[in-house]
Amino acid sequence: KKVRLAGISGSLRRNSHNTAILQTLQERLAADVALSLLPLAELPLYNPDLESPELPAPVAVFKQALQAADGIVLCSPEYNAGTSGVLKNALDWASRPANASPLKGKHVLIISSSPAFTGGARAHAQLRETLASTLSRVVVHPPVVVAGVHEKIKEGRLVDESNVQFALGAIAALVAELRP
């Protein structure tokens, strides 16, 4: 059976490095694994008042896509030593209701990237903490961080082969957790 993964880029930027990484992985995955990118641009800022009587349509679509996915791949930039507000906002929407959310029990791979040599490691760590709070399962794998990312993206694709292979290995670890 095909494994269906949801990919979420933490950047809305047209030429986002993080979106480019996900697009590269999407093309390089094994034939029995599919990665669909979920757009965040239409999600409003989280406000509990908007959860009833019914969710805003883009939020409902987003949460249904997460619910239907076998696993999730996040690719985050680092903004001021944390993840982007865009991604945190999306995770906050997805995390409700706390004990029956689409994130609960879901296997999630975290990838971060940055032009800096730290590769967004602090955003990575912050996401791990946030995901623990949502009762999701962070994939057991050494952290996938892409450092110096601005020099590794060419024409919208990640061209550093060792980074690509390391990230594909992490996705293979995610898939192995889903198919024990």
Ligand code: FNR
């Ligand atoms: C940054 N950037 C950044 N990088 C980093 O390694 N650590 C940081 O704390 C920050 N902080 C930060 C704050 C703000 C407001 C901006 C705009 C940028 C640089 C950031 O990683 C870089 O712009 C990435 O390329 C953004 O990701 P996308 O849009 O290419 O996916």
